[in-house]
Amino acid sequence: MARNRRPPASTVVLLASALLPMAAPAAEVEAYGTTLARYYTQNYRDLNKYRYVPLTQFVGIDANKLGDTGWSMHFYGWGQTDLGDQSSPSGKSGGDLTYGYLQYRAPKANAEFKLGRFAAQGAAGQELVDGISTRADLRGGFTFSFFGGKPVEYNLEGAPKAAPRDFITGARLAWRASHFGELGVSYLQDGTTPKDQPGQPLLEDHSRKLLGGDLRISPHATLELTGRVAFNQKKEDPTAPAESKTRLAEQDYSFSWKIAKVVQLSGRVTERNFKDFYGGTNLPFLFRQIETEKYKAQSGELTIGLSSPVQFIADYRKAQREANGDSTRVGGELRIIPETFKLKSGFGYHRITAADVPLVGGTVPFYSLAHKEARLWLLHDGGRYYLSLDAVSYSFDDKNNPLLNNEPNSFLGVASLGFRATSGLTLSGDVSYGMNPTYKKEVRGLLRLEFRFGNNSSKGGAK
Amino acid sequence: MKAWKARPFLLLVLLVGLGVFTGCSILSQEASFAATHPEKLGPGRPMCTTCHDVEVLPGARKPYSTFDHTPSFLKNHASAVGRDAGTCAVCHGQSFCSDCHGGKTMIPPAVLLGNRPDRDVPHRAGYLSYHQIDGKVDPGRCYTCHGRSNNERCTACHK
Structure with missing residues (x-):
């Protein structure tokens, strides 16, 4: 199948840069970015050693109030080059325009219009789209949103190709009852069935048509119930007249209840049919975790210390997969974020269990995925300087797990020291050391320069 | 009918004008969200109810507590973004989302x-x-x- 030809990333970045002079008449212009110089070595357990020196530059520009109106322009992109071994499957250098769009915000009705490359949140995950989007609040509590365009894909030379996605469009109409709740209906169409395979079972066909509904009920400010359901209306096999056209793609229900001012209990139940919800996977058969199977998850969380300097979160999550059994994750996290004291810290511990995995042709019939995860972090912010430490470890129960290369323990520690030269310029350095089943030893060093200049520094990456 | 066929541009202008007029007449008259949060926020994850109590956020028609950055809100933030991305944009630029997405x-x-x-x-x-x-x-x-x-x-x- 012929692939759509796309301009190289560098062309997109150059074209976007050519538009930047349009930002000149803006009343508020802000430029920000991060320069990263990394150095790391990886010693594989098969004795191969690699030395990586990637240089990465992120740059963003926000030009607000163009001509003192509600128009604005926003650009964000990155470029990278490797001075050592190749660090990414994309090649030794690369770059991309992450987003770049012209936006209009109306003074009333939260009306908004975007043109260019932007993020759209439609039905399944976040999508970057080259196209248009609009939204507005209507009279009587109604609200309407729409987006449409060509989805941005992460294509790699040499990777197996699936059918290209030609367009994606989504719309949502909702009604909001002040304070009490919201009821919405939505539709998402992602791509069309490839035309050069008529009447065939289309293994490559990732198109989907999701008709959804969502509900939010909040009888009191302390209690919120939400629900979302989506059905895939795409007919999988056009030659099978008996096939149901509508299949459940997702249902997701959650609640959160602030039992007291500092205590919250929340829970969530999710069911997804992967093929219908995500439109399938582009992974080859052997690595497919999913295809047509259903996935269910139930989770619960108890937070003690909302709005408090000391916060404890106990969490539980159970995932059920039709083909591979259940897994559970249970544990807790303690976060200490004082308002006046400069040291912030956190500690978390989780126990993960999962159904045994059959091992065909191995020395043992099954292996276990059960393990423990622990994390400790510290952040001392002295204003002019800051220091952070972050340590994560995994300890696996079953040393016979073939994925572990006889190494049941993993560890990574990161130390970072930062210096704020001015309010808009910060220099920091990270050093990390780790070992895991893939790397006998992994040492990393990183220098980070963050800058933010302009007359609108009240949002963006700062929070 | 023939007259309209002869003037497709005029027909287009009329239709667009009618659409804009209809669209504007059904738009809410409430003011849009502030472009940026008027007060500087403190350290850590913000809890809107620290200042806003139980009042309703105009436009979103939801109590401020809906947007408290509790641990469960952070884990389930996708549904909040899907409904109220404009509220997020008061404090977060899209580059904040791009850190992970x-x-x-x-x-x-x-x-x-x-x-x-x-x-x-x-x-x-x-x-x-x-x-x-x-x-x-x-x-x-x-x-x-x-x-x-x-x-x-x-x-x-x-x-």
Whole structure:
């Protein structure tokens, strides 16, 4: 199948840069970015050693109030080059325009219009789209949103190709009852069935048509119930007249209840049919975790210390997969974020269990995925300087797990020291050391320069 | 009818004008959200109810408590973004989202934000090694970003 030809990333970045002079008449212009110089070595357990020196530059520009109106322009992109071994499957250098769009915000009705490359949140995950989007609040509590365009894909030379996605469009109409709740209906169409395979079972066909509904009920400010359901209306096999056209793609229900001012209990139940919800996977058969199977998850969380300097979160999550059994994750996290004291810290511990995995042709019939995860972090912010430490470890129960290369323990520690030269310029350095089943030893060093200049520094990456 | 066929541009202008007029007449008259939060926020995850109590956020028609950045809100933030992205934009630029949802970015979020252990970012601690475990234990969350037809990052190695 012929692939759509796309301009190289560098062309997109150059074209976007050519538009930047349009930002000149803006009343508020802000430029920000991060320069990263990394150095790391990886010693594989098969004795191969690699030395990586990637240089990465992120740059963003926000030009607000163009001509003192509600128009604005926003650009964000990155470029990278490797001075050592190749660090990414994309090649030794690369770059991309992450987003770049012209936006209009109306003074009333939260009306908004975007043109260019932007993020759209439609039905399944976040999508970057080259196209248009609009939204507005209507009279009587109604609200309407729409987006449409060509989805941005992460294509790699040499990777197996699936059918290209030609367009994606989504719309949502909702009604909001002040304070009490919201009821919405939505539709998402992602791509069309490839035309050069008529009447065939289309293994490559990732198109989907999701008709959804969502509900939010909040009888009191302390209690919120939400629900979302989506059905895939795409007919999988056009030659099978008996096939149901509508299949459940997702249902997701959650609640959160602030039992007291500092205590919250929340829970969530999710069911997804992967093929219908995500439109399938582009992974080859052997690595497919999913295809047509259903996935269910139930989770619960108890937070003690909302709005408090000391916060404890106990969490539980159970995932059920039709083909591979259940897994559970249970544990807790303690976060200490004082308002006046400069040291912030956190500690978390989780126990993960999962159904045994059959091992065909191995020395043992099954292996276990059960393990423990622990994390400790510290952040001392002295204003002019800051220091952070972050340590994560995994300890696996079953040393016979073939994925572990006889190494049941993993560890990574990161130390970072930062210096704020001015309010808009910060220099920091990270050093990390780790070992895991893939790397006998992994040492990393990183220098980070963050800058933010302009007359609108009240949002963006700062929070 | 023939007259309209002879003047397609005029017909288009009339239709667009009618659409704009109808659209404007059904628009809410409430003021839009502030472009930026008027007060500087304190350290840590913001809790709107610290200042706003139980009042309703105009436009969103929801109590401010809906947007309290509790642990469960952070884990379930996708549904809040889907409904009220304009509220998020009062404090967050899109570059904040791109730290994790950057699409093609070659650097894992945990490395980019290695100096912010207080932020809840994915893929900490040698995730290249751990992903083969995580993908078997709980694959549901991978596909929000990876493994679908939206990228070939997985298939670069898993051919």
